Amino acid sequence: xxxxxxxxxxxxxxxxxxxxxxxxxxxxxxxxxxxxxxxxxxxxxxxxxxxxxxxxxxxxxxxxxxxxxxxxxxxxxxxxxxxxxxxxxxxxxxxxxxxxxxxxxxxxxxxxxxxxxxxxxxxxxxxxxxxxxxxxxxxxxxxxxxxxxxxxxxxxxxxxxxxxxxxxxxxxxxxxxxxxxxxxxxxxxxxxxxxxxxxxxxxxxxxxxxxxxxxxxxxxxxxxxxxxxxxxxxxxxxxxxxxxxxxxxxxxxxxxxxxxxxxxxxxxxxxxxxxxxxxxxxxxxxxxxxxxxxxxxxxxxxxxxxxxxxxxxxxxxxxxxxxxxxxxxxxxxxxxxxxxxxxxxxxxxxxxxxxxxxxxxxxxxxxxxxxxxxxxxxxxxxxxxxxxxxxxxxxxxxxxxxxxxxxxxxxxxxxxxxxxxxxxxxxxxxxxxxxxxxxxxxxxxxxxxxxxxxxxxxxxxx
Numbered sequence: 220x221x222x223x224x225x226x227x228x229x230x231x232x233x234x235x236x237x238x239x240x241x242x243x244x245x246x247x248x249x250x251x252x253x254x255x256x257x258x259x260x261x262x263x264x265x266x267x268x269x270x271x272x273x274x275x276x277x278x279x280x281x282x283x284x285x286x287x288x289x290x291x292x293x294x295x296x297x298x299x300x301x302x303x304x305x306x307x308x309x310x311x312x313x314x315x316x317x318x319x320x321x322x323x324x325x326x327x328x329x330x331x332x333x334x335x336x337x338x339x340x341x342x343x344x345x346x347x348x349x350x351x352x353x354x355x356x357x358x359x360x361x362x363x364x365x366x367x368x369x370x371x372x373x374x375x376x377x378x379x380x381x382x383x384x385x386x387x388x389x390x391x392x393x394x395x396x397x398x399x400x401x402x403x404x405x406x407x408x409x410x411x412x413x414x415x416x417x418x419x420x421x422x423x424x425x426x427x428x429x430x431x432x433x434x435x436x437x438x439x440x441x442x443x444x445x446x447x448x449x450x451x452x453x454x455x456x457x458x459x460x461x462x463x464x465x466x467x468x469x470x471x472x473x474x475x476x477x478x479x480x481x482x483x484x485x486x487x488x489x490x491x492x493x494x495x496x497x498x499x500x501x502x503x504x505x506x507x508x509x510x511x512x513x514x515x516x517x518x519x520x521x522x523x524x525x526x527x528x529x530x531x532x533x534x535x536x537x538x539x540x541x542x543x544x545x546x547x548x549x550x551x552x553x554x555x556x557x558x559x560x561x562x563x564x565x566x567x568x569x570x571x572x573x574x575x576x577x578x579x580x581x582x583x584x585x586x587x588x589x590x591x592x593x594x595x596x597x598x599x600x601x602x603x604x605x606x607x608x609x610x611x612x613x614x615x616x617x618x619x620x621x622x623x624x625x626x627x628x629x630x631x632x633x634x635x636x637x638x639x640x641x642x643x644x645x646x647x648x649x650x651x652x653x654x655x656x657x658x659x660x661x662x663x664x665x666x667x668x669x670x671x672x673x674x675x676x677x678x679x680x681x
Contacts, residue, residue, distance in 0.1 A: 248320035250298040251305040256383075259319040259327050260515045261552040263379035266317075266331050267372055276372040277330040277339040278382045280390035281308065281346060284364040285324060297323065304350075311349040325390075327383060336371055336402075343367045343400040366393035370403040376476025380512050384473075408474070418471050420457060425480055431455050431468075433488050434654035437663070438506070438625060438647045441639050444671065446664065448504040448538065450647065451489055452654045469510075482513060486523060489537065490530040492657055497532075499661050506538040508570065514541065515552060520559040527563075534564030540591065542570050561586040568625070572613060582620055590617045592643070594628025600637045607641065614642040 247254055254262075263278070270276045283304070301323070308326060309318055317329040328346075333339055347365055368389025370382045385403040393401040424430040431453070438448035453465045463471075472481045489507045496503065513519060527534055539560065561567060568589035569582070582590065592613055599606040610626070617624045626638040629648030638646060652663055 250301050251320045253305055253318060253320040253326075255319060256321055256327075257515070257553070259317075259321075259329065259383065260379045260512060261517075262317055263329060263382065264516055264518075266329060267377065267379070269331070270372070271332050274331075275333040275336055275339060275374075277333050277342060278370045278372070278386040279328040279330065279339075279343060279346070280321070280325060280368045280383070280386040281328060282322075282325040282366050282390055282394070284366055284394050286363065307350055308346065311346055325387075327386070333371075336374070339369050339371055340400070340402065343369055347399055365399055366390050366396075367400045368393050368403065369401070378473070378476045378478045379515065380478070381473065381476035414471075417457070417463070418475055421455070421468070421471050422475055422477065424455065425472075425477060425484055428484065430457070431484065432656065433485075433492060433507075434656055435492070435505075435660040436647060436654040437652050437660070438504075438645055439651055441635070441644060441646055446503060446651075446667065447645070448506060449660065450506040450540070450654075451492065451508075453485075453508075454654070478510075478512070479516065482509075482516075482519070483522065486526040490526045490532050493532050493536055494530045495657060496661075497536075499664075501661065501664050504536055504538050504566065506540050506568065508540045508542070511542055511553075514556045517552060517556060519556060520563060523560065523565065524563055535566060538566040538568055538589070540568045540570040541587075557586050571627075582616065582622065587622065589623045589625060591625045591627055594648075597626045597628045597634060597638060597648075598630070600641070601631075601633050607637070610638060610643070611641050618642060 246258060267276060301320070305318065305320065305326065308328070312318065312328065313330075315331055319327040319329075321327050330339065330342055333342070347367055350365055368386050368391065370385035370389060372382055376382055376385070388407050389401045389403040392407055393399055420430075432455070433451040434454045435449040435451060437446045438450060439445065440447045453468055455463045455468050457463060469481075472478055485507060489505055493505045496505070523537070524534075526532075527537070541557075557567065566589065567585075567587040568591055569585070569587055570591045571593040572590045590613060592610055596606045596609050600610055614624045623645060624643045625645040625647055626634075626643045627647050629635050629638065629646045629650045631650060634648075635646060635650060652660075655663060
């Protein structure tokens with residue numbers, strides 16, 4: 220139901236038990252009452268599973284192309300136009316279709332069970348022509364130009380985010396076309412020959428399980444001088460010998476629409492590494508990284524459970540580090556996935572805490588046991604009063620909530636001493652070791668254990 224009366228108040232409320240609840244405004248567009256991007260991503264995952272065999276699922280990105288008249292309108296007037304436009308769009312859709320408000324001028328539409336890709340093109344024409352009714356709105360003296368882009372499953376990708384991005388890329392090209400409609404093609408994404416070769420090589424590396432690797436960096440309990448965990452960090456060396464940075468690897472994976480394939484590789488590698496560590500007599504927790512969008516995959520907890528059972532790994536030996544950016548578009552489905560992973564016995568951590576959109580109040584309702592303090596604060600903790608205040612505040616709050624704190628990027632004895640005085644329990648960084656391949660990590664562990672007296676600097680990687 221579309222409504223313009225949803226209150227734009229604070230997104231948090233206390234229930235009678237004192238727990239925080241998420242208001243509706245966290246998950247819907249305040250003006251139109253439509254679900255937002257997180258809802259689209261969550262629904263797409265489910266709709267792709269339910270789509271009839273042999274039929275197409277279409278994703279449309281529809282936007283108003285702004286012009287001088289629209290720029291002159293007041294915020295209240297724009298919201299009224301958005302509400303009315305949303306109603307008109309909804310009236311042109313089938314009962315099974317879904318609509319989402321993505322921005323001030325853009326909507327996302329999901330059309331399941333289309334007979335063919337031709338039906339998707341007809342749907343774009345139907346929407347474009349049907350929205351001429353907007354010309355009769357009060358105060359609108361001309362019809363705004365519309366642009367509609369489309370992408371389809373299963374032709375494009377199994378990744379919901381990739382599908383949405385593809386539709387939005389096509390919509391960008393539609394803004395520049397005379398017809399106002401465009402279907403996504405890979406040619407729309409201009410790329411250099413090297414980028415094309417990199418992605419092809421990466422696709423092959425994932426399929427053949429060759430080249431990609433997880434390097435381990437120890438996480439230390441400061442008080443006991445013990446290594447209690449390690450973070451698994453992505454590494455890839457191309458056939459040419461060039462090392463590719465993790466952000467570039469993940470960007471290429473997303474461009475390929477292979478995030479789910481990568482996540483399955485990641486889980487398989489992590490569980491096998493944990494098994495090899497156990498066989499070497501190393502009893503630690505292994506941390507792996509997940510993105511915000513990964514948590515919109517409702518099958519992820521089952522996939523993790525299957526990997527753990529296959530290699531007979533105890534769930535508490537795996538910790539999932541989740542980037543704080545997921546809180547920007549928090550959804551009930553994300554919370555459900557997090558809670559199911561906790562029910563499995565997995566440990567959860569918020570990575571790079573303090574650098575994203577969310578505030579500390581999120582810690583009170585998330586089922587996490589650990590907070591990782593970002594290196595940008597840790598690295599300046601000796602020289603900056605503000606950095607010390609931030610680390611102190613995060614540590615004290617985490618302690619009150621019975622959560623552990625891990626300081627990332629510890630690279631000197633001075634920094635280690637300072638974060639210890641501020642109450643951090645765990646530390647990670649080049650002061651202890653750089654990330655290394657599994658055999659080198661086992662060697663590091665054995666050498667460190669043999670010198671438990673603990674001259675950390677003797678084991679520094681840089």
